[in-house]
Amino acid sequence: MPEVHVFADPERLAEETARRVAAVVDRGVAARGRAVLGLSGGSTPRRLYERMGDAARAGGRWERTHLFWVDERFVPSTSPESNYHLVAETLLAHAGRFPGRLHPVPTQGMDREAAAHRYERDLRRLLDPAAGAGADLVLLGLGPDGHTASLFPGSPALGEGSRWVTDVDRAPQPPHLPRITTTLAFLNRAREVWFLVVGAEKAEILRTILVGPHPPDPSLPATLVRGAGPVRWFVDREAASKLPPGALPPP
């Protein structure tokens, strides 16, 4: 059973994960002079991003922090469907002016394939491929079909073994938009991977993924995410409601 942390509600989950993110940043800055964090899209991380923005207002460790996106909808950054827009209206709005470096996915001025190649170049400049590990932390969500980032069940992107970034023609899950996504070859280099999952609607898929010996299963992309270090699950009580009692840490 992977490491699972259960919280009474999304607010408490956001509080604790924000505290832990700061600790990851401190470790990265102390060890390597900087921290590199991958941000997920979707609705789950909103509260966490707001708290990260509040913390970043103080500067300090956040001046040495690089933020990138684990995936993006191929729409203008001003679109409400954009994952950059999600971060802009939460983390960046709360930070006032983010003191670190942002590495958004390019979604204008080039086609989707060119954008994927450009983002790969950007990430390889940010994270030397020759170095042992990748990002200090990657934050991921979980879709009801077991997708994560924009890696969907059965997608050819799941088989990409060398490229760090690829493009997806049309997402089978809403929003049904073209996507740019980091690949498992990239995600599985991360020093830490955290899945954030909240809500009763995720209870069934979370149980499917967490319970039972699971060989990596392309029909459940989240089961293919390993990371170079620990994979941790931060879930609220509603999402954990179908996990067997023995699967949960003592209260």
Ligand code: 6PG
């Ligand atoms: C995206 C995300 C995607 C998301 C899951 C969960 O671009 O939509 O990267 O993988 O994390 O679909 O989304 P919710 O947090 O909205 O449930």
